[in-house]
Amino acid sequence: MLQSTKGLPLDVRLSAYLDGEVNEAERKELEQLVARDDEARRVFDMLQAGNAFGNKAFEEFLHDPVPLSLVRRIKQGPGVNPKTERVVTATPRQAKQRLWPRALAASAALLLVGGSTGFIIGKTGNDDDQPLKMAAARTWLDDIADYHRIYARQTAEHLVEVPASAGGKIEGWLASNVGVNFALPDLSDKGLTFEGARLLVATGKPVAQLMYKDQDGDVFAICFLKSTPGSTDGKMTESMRDDIAMISWQKAGASYVVVGPSSDASLHELATAVSTAI
Template sequence: MIDNRKQLEAQLSAMLDGELSDADRAAVEALIQADAQARAQAEMLKSVDDFGRLHFADLLKEPVSLDLVRSIKTASEPRRAVRLPKAGPGRPRIKPTLNVVIASSLLMFSLGAGAGYMFASRPQMTTYADLAGDPNKAWLDDVVSNYRLFSRQSRHLVEVPAAESAHIVDWLMATTGVSFRIPDLRSEDLEFVGARLYSAGGRPVGQLVYRNRDAEVIAISFAKSLTPSDADMQEVIRDDIGLVVWHGQQASYVLTGPSSDAYLDGLAGKIAGII
């Protein structure tokens, strides 16, 4: 028989964690059925446990900062695992009381709310709102929409395969009016897959499609420029899509890929010197 409140809390907590033997679990369940006070305590503990799990799950859904994602992907050396000493024999295990569980749940809720506030109020990188005065904004919106749609394709990723590179150059030059060369990016671990043609901002846009070692799609889009020549590159983040935008003397270019790719800006610089 469980003869005190603290022991009952410990047994109820162990039962919720699935740590009781069949015999102990049956004894606790029998007590809950027979004792109204034990039943109320069990229900309260279960509600606190559910509350904590719910808000912890919500916290895991918070977006991870782009800086953290890029730091992980660009880490040069893996961290060495730290071997923790084994617990000594006979060391008693401390079970949290109901008050500790409630306090922990409330703390978790506060941390989740604080994290949400910080992410909501944190200044972001260049956004489309920042480009509102740019006459190319409309076509950039279409570039993003096109990438989001076609990059999920597999069988129909491109219209003309890489094997027909000569035809790709003639076809896209005649349609877009932009002279270009297909960059060889094998040194960057990018495989040229083929090309596409679509419309963005009311202009025909040529697109060269590549895949990296992770099977992620990297695309180069180009169209006749509506703005004066601007050598400066601008990096834009749109949700999970990253863009690097620049303008040549006759054409505007956009390199598009996953926003977690830390090398898009450097890759764009290399492409600008080739295309």
């Protein structure tokens, strides 16, 4: 059951938000607070960095990869039979607990991470560099996952920045800002309807985001940014961020990723179609 965090410290409230343990009204309130308040954004970034730090340490402890198909079977229940099995390293989510123990644990973890990293960084630079150096461990895919988690919850009028009705103008707008020429993929044969586009920023670079919806209302995204010139590596890599699955690849000086629900067994097939069409 979702609990109210009103009256609790800001870091506790934001930690509960990151864990998906706040109700819809508080979620919107906290998102607006982070968007307009610099201090709230700083605390939010620190909590995200702490999560990334802890997740990375735990992933290194796990030696045996978890088949993505097994994760999907657990999420969907009996009867799931993906066509292919792809192995990825996924961090198992712990069982939901009451807010107070989780909040106290989150605060303790934040103090531990902040203290230890501050001690290490203090030997080589001043305290002002700490957030930047902690964030350096994040990749553009981490930023994209965070964006997707927020935007996928929006209603139709807020889902995209430029609606699909803008047509061909979207291609010119994104190409000029991102520096990557592309063709807008028609994924209607995959059961997806194009909703529109957004311009994002990940690891300091402009990123194009194309948004699609299926008949069940699930949101899928195609994101890309300019990468190392001459890169032609088309090998696809699949990864997970909790309930979000991502398939990424590089091609002709650009990096691409298809984002969707981790329960979708056809995401790899969708990414293959996108890599050909885009």
